Amino acid sequence: MPDGWTPLPKGFYHRHPTLVAPDLLNKILVRDDGRAARIVEVEAYAGQEDPAAHSFRGQTLRNATMFGPPGHLYVYFTYGMHWGSNAVCGNGMGVLLRAAEPLKGVDLMRACRVAAKRDRDLASGPGKLSQAFGITRELDGADLVLADRGVAIVSDGTRPPRKPVVGPRIGISKAMDFPWRWHVPDHEHVSVRAPRTLPPRTR
DNA sequence: GTCCCGATTCCCT
DNA sequence: GGGAATCGGGACC
Numbered sequence: 683m684p685d686g687w688t689p690l691p692k693g694f695y696h697r698h699p700t701l702v703a704p705d706l707l708n709k710i711l712v713r714d715d716g717r718a719a720r721i722v723e724v725e726a727y728a729g730q731e732d733p734a735a736h737s738f739r740g741q742t743l744r745n746a747t748m749f750g751p752p753g754h755l756y757v758y759f760t761y762g763m764h765w766g767s768n769a770v771c772g773n774g775m776g777v778l779l780r781a782a783e784p785l786k787g788v789d790l791m792r793a794c795r796v797a798a799k800r801d802r803d804l805a806s807g808p809g810k811l812s813q814a815f816g817i818t819r820e821l822d823g824a825d826l827v828l829a830d831r832g833v834a835i836v837s838d839g840t841r842p843p844r845k846p847v848v849g850p851r852i853g854i855s856k857a858m859d860f861p862w863r864w865h866v867p868d869h870e871h872v873s874v875r876a877p878r879t880l881p882p883r884t885r
Numbered sequence: 886g887t888c889c890c891g892a893t894t895c896c897c898t
Numbered sequence: 899g900g901g902a903a904t905c906g907g908g909a910c911c
Contacts, residue, residue: 735903739898742897807905808903809903810904890909898899
């Protein structure tokens with residue numbers, strides 16, 4: 683791992699996902715094969731208090747990892763072909779990693795993402811991010827602090843944005859009014875960017 | 886750029 | 899048996 687990249691403290695994840703989520707912006711997802719990307723978009727899922735969460739109706743085989751200790755990776759499968767990656771906050775809660783800016787190991791990411799036309803298509807969505815990093819079922823439960831299975835989230839000292847963009851979550855059909863999606867403002871690698879506001883007409 | 890649609894597997898009801 | 903924390907391609911503007 684490059685100099686100055688440091689693991690997050692375990693306690694980082696021991697908070698409500700709506701606090702953890704914005705704090706994860708500008709942190710770095712790393713694998714021990716050299717892949718690294720800056721997290722630029724996240725969503726909070728608040729367990730049994732959140733109708734849109736996989737864990738809303740309690741623990742099942744699929745979501746068991748989210749009920750385990752905070753700071754681990756919860757990996758789920760959906761739409762018959764896509765994987766999603768979350769940081770677990772405990773009690774069925776977690777933060778979905780929605781988009782990241784590739785920093786290192788970009789050739790390997792391109793090899794995993796043959797459909798990507800441009801580098802900003804490599805990890806600009808939860809399924810794309812997981813595919814770029816080769817994250818599947820096998821990494822469900824990996825410890826993101828100890829990196830016991832070669833995946834971690836670290837800091838390079840960059841702070842989260844002072845004023846992240848906050849808005850509704852994407853791809854859900856319940857609790858659509860919860861403004862629990864955060865992203866770095868004006869960032870090229872975000873999955874769905876805010877509609878560009880037109881400059882005022884002069885006439 | 887926007888909108889629409891089909892793909893394809895698993896888990897839970 | 900339904901529907902899913904999505905993606906990419908094609909039509910159209």
